[in-house]
Amino acid sequence: MQTMSRPHLSSASDLAGRNAVVLGLARSGLAAARFLAGAGARVTAYDRRSPDALTDAVDELHGAAVELALGVTRAAAERLLAAADLIVTSPSISSRFPTTDAWLRNALRVAERRGVQVVSEVDLFLRLTDARVLAVTGTKGKTTVTALLGAILERGGIRHLVGGNIGTPLIEHVAELGPRDWAVLELSELQLPTVSRGADLAVYTNITADHLDRHGTVAAYRAVKARLAQLARGPIVINGDDPGCVELAERLFGVGLHRYGLSRGEARVADGWLMVGDARLLPVDDIPLPGEHMLRNVLGAALAAWMIGVAPDRIASAIRDFPGVPHRLETIGAWNGVRWVNDSQATIPDAAIAALRAFAPRPVVLIAGGSDKGLDYGSLADQIALGARAVLLIGETGERVAAAIAARVPVERASSMDEAVTRAAALAKPGDVVLLSPAAASFDMFTDYAARGDAFRRAAIAVNGGAR
Secondary structure, three states, rough: OOOOOOOOOOOHHHOOOOEEEEEEOOOHHHHHHHHHHHHOOOOEEEEEOHHHHHHHHHOOOOOOOOEEEEEEOOOHHHHHHOOEEEEEOOOOOOOOOOOOHHHHHHHOOOOHHHHOOOEEHHHHHHHHOOOOOEEEOOOHHHHHHHHHHHHHHHHHHOOOEEHHHOOOOOHHHHHHOOOOOOOEEOOOOOHHHOOOOOOOOEEEOOOOOOOOHHHOHHHHHHHHHHHHOOOOOOEEEEEEEOHHHHHHHOOOOOOEEEEOOOOOOEEEEOOOOOEEOOOOEEHHHHHHOOOOOHHHHHHHHHHHHOOOOHHHHHHHHHHHHHHHHHOOOOEEEEEOEEEEOOOOOOOOOOHHHHHHHHHEEEEEEEEOOOOOOOOOHHHHHHHHHEEEEEEEEEEOOOOHHHHHHOOOOOOEEEEOOHHHHHHHHHHOOOOOOOEEEEOOOOOOOOHHHHHHHHHHHHHHHHHOOOOO
């Protein structure tokens, strides 16, 4: 088949007349479809879900010149892709991901061999924006760092927008940012494989192991994470306390590396103060986010903001006022001397371990479990044995976690979040923390981690007699 000869995308004018197919009508797909139609492309939006399941999405496209292919047959979808000269995918759809349907992987490979440009919404933005890019990635902590950076830049009076894996898809705002402005992007392992432009400043929170169902091996997962550094157009900020970040730094040459850590680095803790360079920002006790892992997140954001010119006093002020991000060690309330904390975004064992450590030595009644990503639960079980009063297990991984804990801590199984919360309320004592930190994905019982956290919040408020 003839190879496509369309020019490389470098401006919105290059989209006029393109035959574009958008795969997936979630938030980023909707934004991409509207933008492409507005730029003069011929746009078809495909989603395997039926129109009845996508009424809200269809309403959001009202008035846009977008043809809909919702719930169509596989053959019809294959014909759409065969005719496309630009394909914009949902982050979870890739010719390289075994979690993508086999027929769709094959159709995307055929398109790529024809020379079709296959991009994500965030990569489309990166190709077209004139803004400077501050990108954040890591296994855990990247949402907190990205959101905190947005708050610091706002306090510092620096024009910016926050997007990527967090906030608003930026493609519809590409014209709002000029060359002196900043696009602050959270980039996940789903988005990094298609990124074609590096960041002007890149921040790494940590690199451990996750999503082995998608990438197969820890090495393959880390290779995806390394892509941001390999494409870097400017300095790279790394967590000097994290072995994965240190290992990545050892393989980087010709780039400016800047480190942060609890006791050493350009951002660090000294004599109870958070320091950046020689500047004292604020006492550690003034930081509202709990736990050493959150302190490292704050250090990373502070160093990045300082490097792009935010004054130390503005950095300190924004950190003091930062409430945190929902579903990440989010305090729901306190009833009868028991603190209830939603950490639903803890989808791997390392994140749940960090959450347990954040509340030590207070006893914890832990709610954990979810869909299995092929990760090891031995270290989590050891941490549970050190500080948990009891564990309520839900979801597919419940038996694996229970087996790892053995008889060291009382363990109960629950068939629903409501049941787990009811039992946690009965087991907790004044001074305890009831902590939802699942150490697993949510898809066995919920649409996503946010839905799981919302269910925990509703149940906690209900079982305790109202919000507080």
